[in-house]
Amino acid sequence: MTDDIRPDAPQTVDAPAAEAAADDRVAALEAEVAGLKDQLLRTLAEMExxxxxxxxxVADTRSYAVAGFARDMLxxxxxxxxxxxVLPADARDGASPAVIALLEGVEMTERELLKAFEKHGVRKIDPVxxxxxxxxxxxxxxxxxxEVPNGTVVQVVQSGFVIGExxxxxxMVGVGRGGPKAAPAAEATEPKVDRTV
Structure with missing residues (x-):
């Protein structure tokens, strides 16, 4: 009789060693699953x-795309x-109908320009x-x-404009000085926007 092992003969295996190997394999697979799960969660967070x-x-681009054009149109x-x-108010009273019509046309054009600005998010600020x-x-x-607190805007030389925020x-403004100290503001506020257009 030979010591060869026949394939159909039952083999004896060391049960504790096999169980330890299986536990090691399960632990390795669980660690790999946890690593892959962490990687998946990080990828999902990055995508969000x-x-x-x-x-x-995209929203900023939509809001501020007209900024260069609007600046030129100002x-x-x-x-x-x-x-x-250019034409003082008293000269308007005695002006010919053609001059009055021309002035009214310029006023309407200015109003329409301000409305177009407003439509595209460009607002005039009136800081007086x-x-x-x-x-x-x-x-x-x-x-x-x-009569006004220090640091108060008392005159506007040239109107300002904002687009979005x-x-x-x-x-361009003239600032008052010599009056009482201005009370410190609790919070910064948004400038007053001229909405007369």
């Missing part, structure tokens, strides 16, 4: 963050405004009476005025 960031960038609006200021805010205003000069052009 990417989706949100992309949505925000010069047109300024010229229309200057054209209306507000506390000077360097984020929205550019101080051109100081005006001695003891961004300043398109700061308002």
């Amino acid at each position: 963050n990417l989706r949100r960031r992309t949505e925000r960038e 010069q047109v609006g300024d010229n229309l405004s200057r054209a209306l200021q 009476g507000e506390k000077f805010d360097p984020n929205f205003h550019q101080a051109m000069f100081e005006v001695p005025n003891p 961004r300043v398109l052009r700061p308002a």
